[in-house]
Amino acid sequence: MATIIMRSLATFLAIYGLVQLIRDIVNFFFDIKNKNDEDVVVVIKVKNSAESLEAAVRTVIWKSLSCTNGGKVPDILIVDLGSDDETAQIANKLCADYSFIYYTTEELYNKAKGTNL
Numbered sequence: 001m002a003t004i005i006m007r008s009l010a011t012f013l014a015i016y017g018l019v020q021l022i023r024d025i026v027n028f029f030f031d032i033k034n035k036n037d038e039d040v041v042v043v044i045k046v047k048n049s050a051e052s053l054e055a056a057v058r059t060v061i062w063k064s065l066s067c068t069n070g071g072k073v074p075d076i077l078i079v080d081l082g083s084d085d086e087t088a089q090i091a092n093k094l095c096a097d098y099s100f101i102y103y104t105t106e107e108l109y110n111k112a113k114g115t116n117l
Contacts (some may be wrong), residue, residue: 040074045106046091047081053090057101076101079109 042060046053057076064073078091078101091103104112 041077042074043077043079045079045081046083046087048083048085048087050083050086050090053078053087054094057094073100077109078103079106080104081106 044053044056044060046056049056057078060076061073076098078094080088080091080103082105088103091101094101095103
């Protein structure tokens, strides 16, 4: 009985793996994208938020990973609205730690918005 169950499980996994392989090959050659592959950018505007910035960024990351979008983390843009505390240092540390986090100032952000990115 155990042999039949093990063979059935092995057969199922082999077929499942083959189907996934064929699906990946078709997606590669025909460049089929899921609707969840769209570019998403989360903009977080902050001012004197040294105490809460890291928690806010980590919340966005964990919420994105737990959603049904396949665990894709969006790009995160932190816009500093003129902080005079350690917000800039914390934001720059997050940028150094994660490649999908970016930091800018309000002036540069407004200038970029006007250029129709």
